[in-house]
Amino acid sequence: MEGIHRYEKQSLSDMVVSYVKNRILAGTLKSGDRLIETDISEELMISRAPVREAMRILNQQGLVTFSPRKGNHVIEMGSAEMMEVFEIRTSLEKQTLHKILRKQLLKEEDLRRLTKIALDMKDNEQACQTEEDRVFLFNTLDLTFHKYLWELSGNVRRARILENLYYQLLIAINEDISSQEILERKSEEHLAFVEVLSKNDLPTVVHEFYNHIRAYVKATLPTEEKNFYLDC
Template sequence: MLADVQAYLSRRENLNSVVVDYIKEAILSGEYKVGDHINESEVANKLGISRAPIREAIRELENDGILTTLPRKGTYVTEYSLDDIKEVFDIRLLLENNINKILIYENKLTEDDFNHLEQIVKDMVSIAESSIDDNKKSLLINKKDMDFHRFIWKKSGSQRRVKILESMFFQLRIAMLYDMLKTGDLIMSATDHYEIIESLRSKDIDRCKNALRGHIISYKDGIFK
């Protein structure tokens, strides 16, 4: 009982973080769409809190480029342009290719690690083949996709690169979800990861670069030029 109370108090002391997480997940789930107005009173009522932490959370999300506040009009979900999405992917490719070099040159990945990565891909395929609706499939696969890449990042031991990528976590999820929805082929989005695994296992850096870039459908289809 005491532990539950302490957990509750801790949560209440970080209400702006609760609001930030709520709004981010609402955007990812489609509850809030691009251009939607964020009503402070509505969010406060849903979460059962005052409007003060809502305002703090909105300022934080504005700083991250996730929300945009227009004078005398209100706060809205920011629309990511194609250039925005490409920039996120370009930064990711630059850092993740460096991480892959570290993993290969320093032999950071064990067979157990490869098995773990393969299991994540199998989980993604199972989700893609399940009977749940496509929107939920996309969200679940998107999360597993991030689990796959975050595991690779952390195995590198490159704290600064990982910190930069983690700071872009939400933007990466949005970009990857956008990219995944371009094809609608969720099984392909999942199984593309096998090539990344095999290129790391064979310690082939050029193959790694091609596998990572090829995994991003917008590059593969020539949308980003």
């Protein structure tokens, strides 16, 4: 899709970070995949210096690991680590929802914007020419939906942490093709969540959000699902 290749108005290192993250969104980078600096620099037609800087940034964000002998690799997480990331993300995102509803930050314009993002998941699918395009579309819009709420809460640090956690979990989900079936239901799930948000009832919103995340846990860690819980 055209969006995969939009890197203008960025520093070269930021461009490389976007390149790697877009490959994660498209499902083409999975746990343990090696990131070869020379290959990336040649593909993007830049020197290796910004690629090395990008690898450092991605390492700080928890998406890439480096070993002197093995080089840079996409992170690998065991089931316990993935469950921990799910729990941290759920707890932090619940806090943002608390703040949004408690301070009544959600306006009609916001609900319309969230509805449009959810509808775009379904309406734009026909424009996808490949499965890679389709996965990129859904994951990008899913991130856009949740990021809109994170930033609406005004919690800049939480929003930054949540975005990094999102990519970490997406890497784990990309590892299991069966979990991609959940993409079929994303539009309906998000529309239902917008409807719940419009009622401004915190317990109901938290419960709906918990069920939304639990679906990902079930798809990614089916044997560990019983250990996932949210302290409401």
